[in-house]
Amino acid sequence: MEKSLMIKLVAVIAVVVVVAAGAAVVLTSDSGKDSGKDPDSPSVSATGGLKIRGNVDGNNTIDQADMDFLLKVKEDPSLLSEYPYADVNGNEVVDDEDVAILQDMIDRKEGITVYVESLDRSGNTVTVPVGYPLRNVVPVGVNIQMPLLYAGGGEYIAGYFDKGYTEAEKAFSSDARNLYGSSRTISDGAWANFTKLAADLQKDGGVGAFIIDYSTISNITDQRAADLSDSGIPMISYMSADSTIELYTILTLSYLFGKDTEKIGSDYSALMDDVLKQIDGKLGSLADEDKTTYICFTMTLYICGSESTYNWNPSTVHGRPYGDVNSDFASKYVSGSTMMESTEALSNYTDVGCLISNRSSDWQTDTRFGTTEENIRDLVVTTWETRNAPDFFKGLEDKLVYVNNILPGVAKLAYLAVALYGDQFTLEWANGVLQDCIDLGLVPLQGYTIEQMVPYIDYDLYIKCKN
Amino acid sequence: MADIEGGLSREEMIRQYHRSLVVKTVILVVSIVGILLFIGLFSLSSYEGISLRDSYEIIWNHLIGASYEKNSLFWWADRYIWNTAMPHAVAAIVAGAGLAACGVLMQALMTNPLADPYSTGISSGACFGAVAAIVVGISFSSVGGEFGIVVNAFVGAMVPALAIIVLSEKIRMTPATLILLGTAISYFFNSMVTYMMITTDADTLKSAYMWQIGNLDGITWSGLEIMVPATVLGSAFTMVVSKKLNVMSLGDSSAISLGLDVRRFRTLCLAVMAVVTAAIVSFTGILGFIGLVAPHIVRLVAGSDNKFVIPISMAFGAFLLIVSDYVAMELANIPVGVILSIIGSPLFFALIVFQSKRTGAIY
DSSP, X not given: OXXXXXXXXXXXXXXXXXXXXXXXXXXXXXXXXXXXSSOSOOOOOOSOXXXXXXXXXXXSSOSHHHHHHHXXXXXXXXXXXXXXXXXXXXXXXXXXXXXXXXXXXXXXXXXXXXXXXXXXXXXXXXXXXEEESOOSEEEESHHHHHHHHHTTOGGGBOEESOOOOTTTTTTSOTTOEEOXXXXXXXXXXXXXXXXXXXXXXXXXXXXXXXEEEGGGGGGSOHHHHHHHHHHTOOEEEEOTTSHHHHHHHHHHHHHXXXXXXXXXXXXXXXXXXXXXXXXXXXXTTOOGGGSXXXXXXXXXXXXXXXXXXGGHHHHHTTOEEGGXXXXXXXXXXXXXXXXXXXXXXXXXXXXXXEEEEEEOOOOOOXXXXXXXXXXXXXXXXXXXXXXXXXXXXXXXXXXXXXXXXXXXXXHHHHHHXXXXXXXXXXHHHHHHHHHHHHHHTXXXXXXXXXXXXXXXXXXXXXXXXXX | OOOXXXXXXXXXXXXHHHHHHHXXXXXXXXXXXXXXXXXHHHHXXXXXXXXXXXXXXXXXXXXXXXXXXXXXXXXXXXXXXXXXXXXXXXXXXXXXXXXXXXXXXXXXXXTOTTOOTTTTSHHHHHHHHHHIIIIIOOOSSSOOXXXXXXXXXXXXXXXXXXXXXXXXXXXXXXXHHHHHHXXXXXXXXXXXXXXXXXXXXXXXXXXXXXXXXXXXXXXXXXXXXXXXXXXXXXXHHXXXXXXXXXXXXXXXXHHHHTTOOHHHHHHHHHHHHHHHXXXXXXXXXXXXXXXXXXXXXXXXXXXXXXXXXHHHHHHHHXXXXXXXXXXXXXXXXXXXXXXXXXXXXXXXXXXXXXXXXXXXXXX
16 A cells, blocks of 8 residues: 555544544543533523512512502612513513503403513523413423413413323313424424414414423424414413422413412412421521532433532522532533433442432322222332332432422422431421412312322332332 | 347337336326325325315415415415425425435445445434534534534534545445445444433433434425535436446446446545435434335336436435325324335335246346
8 A cells, every 4th residue: 555545544544533532532521411401591580489570579469569669660760670570561661551551460451461571592581472361372391381280270271292191280171282292392293283273273362372391492493483473472481390480480370370370379489488488497507518418310310410400409498419519420410411321320429418319200090900009109119119220329228219390399399308308307297388289279289199199209118118 | 020139029129118118207207296296295284274275275375475364274384384394395305316316326336236325334424423412512513503413414424425535546445345444434433322322311312313213303494405406416416427327337347348437436426425415314314214225116117227217216215205204294203214114114025025026036
């Protein structure tokens, strides 16, 4: 072979090797990167919990007090930065038009347009005009479907792309049309089904809103966004997996659905306030070094990176992400979630305080194989032993807990408080919080017992059920 | 009149030639009519209130600039047809035709019936590029988002293609050498892809896997701005060199003795094939099977003259892909790559068995 040919051949191989080596370096240093599914924590502004313009005083209800504040802002526009929701229609001016809209809102007048704060496709906060009361909604993503049901909006669902929980999502309207998407994907065919639904609903006021969990926002391509925009269908989007955001999702939707559901939102908000006060009262003064550290998991064996939204709830109850105290873990698990490849994956992190597995499980009603208790026993043991989990958590079993991810956020926080600070909070207390949710009348929980919801599994329960 | 060698009279030969022409014309016409029919079916697949005639009417009205009442059934149908169904259908036609043309090209160049557009490792390179973007966010360009995956896939596809083209200029590159090099490159990239996929979460894994299977979902008119010119020019080139491909099919020695600069011609064809295939798969993912099977099916019923095989394979490839895509869309959420094989495999199997029984071994 000629010398020049040899040189070129070596050069080609070198290029391939360099590309491969570069990829390998990136892979080993950041193997859990999640291709944008955990975007940079976009956030809707912190004005109260009710994300409706007109909630001027931030007390999560629209009433005369809001009008009083609005009039003050109208007199003195410099107050607008303090009370941004006084600009009811979001046009950056507080004038008679805002007064008129707010009066209609206070009167709960039907057929008006209200202005909702939401995330746009880029994660920026935007104001979206929505018809009141809200009807004919199409939700996308279980993280927002459950809050929508908790807000009492099941009967207003006109279509859905996926329904994964037969029992928990039973409150979907029986007329809701299956658009045949999947849990995270809207195919072209599914979108065509949505547009057909929109056309069919034209006589009934059209689709009231397209309500999407922000983690699935990549389904809204430029073209689909143009479809929504051109047809006048508002898109409401929140990152509802986090319990705090779930709260204002419930508050906002329960207000939008009208007078009958508004009380659900305010009652739920009051319960959340109460539970958080109890948690903060006992744990609020904890120094960082005294906080229980935790690692979150999803789908049994996937370790959540520090940027994963799954870390938000344990942090709310004063847990400390394990990455804060272990730089090796922090650098290895950054965004998204990474599957444990070996049983040794956790061997260097045995000093962690708690391992929290975020699992979603439908309410249990199947009595074909015996009593409900037996089914729960089967479920607990099966859940614990899914995909050889015991091997991966060997030696750390007493630190591992499962929290049902489709529970109301306030109940999730209560169970997490038990998991992280078992000496301060009891399981009975957390069960009491869930019972309060049932008593509030949250529709998806009606007719079920706490046991049927299998809200919390720890090692003691597992051993008890197994034996 | 005297019998000609082989026992066929002149009249019988003429009759056979005419019969063969009729068969070729029928396949071509059936494929083209089928494509036109499925464009309409595509358009109405999700609109029960719209007839096939309405679909064509909406397409025509859109072309002449007519509009409908906002949010009405026809308003939505018009948007769906023009923004989703038509790019979908055109992508199916272009990808099917382009991959089939490249399949004919590769099978002639390699004198190997198992060759297809992916034999040089293009698919593995494209897959590496796309999976690198999806799983670990590596970008080979400054382009981000969905189009970043496309650019990554294109660049990834061109790496093995360029490596082989450079090598083919410098070393004695027989068809067997080409295929073996392609296999080596494929294994290399596949190992990288496998490593990336086993270290990621289930959702990302699904996205990466779906890309590999091949899917026409989400293709827009802007995507076709690259795919269409590449395929049209590549296919035109393939048709122009069809006679030379016939010569190549005889083997390198025969082609050289007939005055063809085999090495240069093969390099040129490989370059064209690489660009066309990369332009297609970077948008659609790996649509397997079609580049291998469409030319074979056409050869089985229409003979092996590439002058006919190329255009008929293109029409048939386009027809096969649009039918598969329609079925995939009707069944909801099943990738077209899966349906392509489900429809094409039994057809291919039956044809081979039928022809082998009729005429003996066919390869």
